[in-house]
Amino acid sequence: MLRDPKYNKGLAFTEKERDAHYLRGLLPPAVSTQQLQEKKLMNTLRQYQVPLQKYMALTELQERNRKLFYKLLIDNVEELLPIVYTPTVGEACQKFGSIFRRPQGLYISLKEKGKILEVLKNWPERSIQVIVVTDGERILGLGDLGCQGMGIPVGKLALYTALGGIRPSACLPITIDVGTNNEQLLNDEFYIGLRQRRATGQEYYELVREFMTAVKQNYGENVLVQFEDFANHNAFELLAKYRTTHLVFNDDIQGTASVVLAGVVAALKLIGGNLADHTFLFLGAGEAGTGIAELIALEISKKTKTPLEETRKKIWLVDSKGLIVSSRKESLQHFKKPWAHEHEPVKDLLGAVKAIKPTVLIGSSGVGRTFTKEVVEAVTSCNEKPLIMALSNPTSQSECTAEEAYTWSKGRAIFASGSPFDPFKYEGKVFVPGQANNAYIFPGFGLGVVISGAIRVHDDMLLAASEALACQVSQENYDKGLIYPPFSNIRKISAHIAANVAAKAYELGLATRLPRPENLVKYAESCMYSPIYRNYR
Template sequence: MESTMKEMRGGESVLDMDPKSTVGGGVEDVYGEDCATEDQLLTPWTYSVASGYSLLRDPHHNKGLAFTETERDSHYLRGLLPPTVVTQQLQEKKLMASIRKYQVPLQKYMAMMELQERNERLFYKLLIDNVEELLPVVYTPTVGEACQKYGSIFRRPQGLYISLKEKGKVLDVLKNWPERSIQVIVVTDGERILGLGDLGCQGMGIPVGKLSLYTALGGVRPSACLPVTVDVGTNNEALLKDEFYIGLKQRRATGQEYADLLHEFMTAVKQNYGEKVLIQFEDFANHNAFTLLAKYGTTHLVFNDDIQGTASVVLAGVVAALKLIGGTLADHRFLFLGAGEAGTGIAELIALEMSKQTKAPLEETRKKIWLVDSKGLIVSSRKDSLQHFKKPWAHEHEPVKNLLGAVQAIKPTVLIGSSGVGRTFTKEIIETVASFNEKPLIMALSNPTSQSECTAEEAYTWSQGRAIFASGSPFDPFEYNGKLFVPGQANNAYIFPGFGLGLVISGAIRVHDDMLLAASEALAKQVSEENYDKGLIYPPFSNIRKISANIAANVAAKAYELGVATRLPRPVNLLKYAESCMYSPVYRSFR
């Protein structure tokens, strides 16, 4: 429920709901903003919100110049606004024109954040209607720069900061958040932000950005989203010396101290919001990411976007690319540069899908996938010195010191980069891969753009226009020999918003690998012939809400099939139900 705020002089405003019943037994308003995705104790026929001056400063309900003459009279707004009444469409047109004037991406980011703090619905209207243009602004690559400079651009806190100072009081801190019905939490400890390293407390830009995409792309209500940063210090010397740094100025806590704070947080979340709240781990360092996922995967509804979301979106791209490169999944040989969260997560999901398709044991399908880390090809003779998550990929082979040697030895048909190190797919490497493949699949996934293993131009030029290419950050279309190539973007934003919506609408209490496979399959099916003709292995982002609804329906169906869904009875048409649950940013009427 929205919080009720009484304006000192003007009383309250009442927001019309006009409810009608939905599949799931809840209430859904005419604007498509679903309340059936929560267990309500009473039917919210109306919401009370502030009036007058306070209403104009409440981003959840402010409409600016779009308040009608009647609303201005009813809600003590006369004289507080200029006399003109405009539509939301005109507001959108004006703001987009203003944002496009900025030359620097960070300025566009700050303009969008300022809008979110002033008029939430208009922010989401802009983002939904201009998703391909604004996604790189509110998320990768610009969000990386925003995190680096978060201390300097910080204006108003968004989300919850839980630091070591709050140890023993985490439940009380959660209760300070004004919303009671939270469905999705994105949490980071800021240790491994994109490819930029330890940004400590300034990593908050990532949960804030991710959750704005949960709403814009997946339709989860903004009031149901909670960004959290767990601040245990930072090992970034520059930040520790920076007078504008907003976090704890101490080195990172580790071991038991770290584990205790995270455990208190996980326990408090379940206690405060129930077990159907999705907790998405974001940008944790490898050593913590795998541990947290394994530890809480059996007790909480948890999802690690770096391990599982990346894996799901890359698998979707590989499955879609089979139409262009031919063969089945099991016919291909995969070579990865990078054996961290992303690399091993993607490899495992590809092996799982291959196992599902061929009925071969997972141990067998893993043998078609090879990984290279900073010390060379991962082989069985290195097993004793490997971290636990790399051990399943240590196959029988003589040692190979570098990526070029591995390419020559393994002869991969698919080359995937998840190393976080830019320009590592050299001319020689791409030419070598292209020499034994008619259509090599090259995926340079590291973010932001500066960390990409190669550019789209390099991949197309060095393969003489034969490569099927996708990257983590966006690249412009490139013309080679008179043909226009449109690079695909293996962006997690294709998966996690729809995946989260599927968990929410089914009331799932656990995440299962089969749900990730279901999400990948749903995404791969959304690639049209027209997309394939341009060399694309992902559908355009302009259709993202339709794509998210399809993913949500597939994920929810799998949750019901696995017996982990609690929202009963199961809706007859899950796709229609998913669409009916999606938040709409259209202004609501006040009476």
């Protein structure tokens, strides 16, 4: 019991439990409470100066005492989220080979081809509800980290449990290792993955197909597979291929889109008008950019009963070659083509801002410091209150900082970012930047899928998640310039998102858990995992 993280309570084993389970003498005489253990650990964590040390201490706790780890995370979510998730998890993945202690999750490499079902059966837990899988090719804004991308599925699933209440035993992190094109890793003696260039084409897709087939065979129709940090060229194809046959969700395309749409909908209270009244300009036309653009166009289309082809015209995208316009259509990747509108070519972002005069500027380029002073001033000059969203992670890749957005717009911008920024004081007023963090959406979304027994993910379920999140922003939040609610209420927020997503699944006939519960919010809350210690007889 002391060695199994599922049962271990450390000094919180009572006198009675110590006698009943032969623990007498194996622990010091003091008996502690979970609250006291939490206080002690938070004291210790706060003494570490380096975020990566905090990350390693939390990983070690997760492997020693699971309930205490989740209690810590739930009670101190705003403080610990940047440690277990962006930005620190990025550094952890870069150094994963060096800090690797005990394996977490399943590693499926090209060596396992033809045996993936057997490998899945090696996992000790039988009833899996959520799998997060990566191939490590595009980890945050850090590029190809190969097998070391495992930090991402592990971190995401910790949040599925802490923020969405999915049982830890029902979560499975997986890394598909097909090699890496990162020279530094291939030459690193501590690298833990396959030492070969990335497999592509048929070899790659066959391995993924075997994996997807084995997952369904082993865990059934209702297991949610979340694709995470796949490169653009595979992400869109895999999502399109498996969304009709499996319960799949791509967080970079759909989760990001849903959380950003929620922020935009919430921001309407501050910037005025309806969604259809606004003009959107994106810097970045990859998974995140096109995913967000499509979901915004879909929401406008639903609200105004206008065809999707028409609503897309409110949205413009800039990629590395400039504004995406119809004269470039022949050379564009397929996922960019719907955004090629009639307009003369524009070479750069500043030119695009001046030509398009957007009311909403969204950055998803993965390139830092691209919202320059000139760009922010140009957006501000044609708007009373411009909405500026610098979404790229980690902090070093953010298109601009909160301080820059508020200063250059003379305190007029409504700002949100992908990575956390501290509050900023400008001319006597304190501005609190919002964080458009996928952690608002995917845990609640996953819970909604699980409690309804949904068998497919429909775009309307993503819209339902966005609407539920936007409704959680209070007047008090708006007064501070926030367009997202504070993370301290995240479990309540997740329950509302789950209820909305489940309701939509029932409405669309995709739910299999029948009959439908009367009160879905209460039902979602009742299904959530609790990290409180139980008493052993």
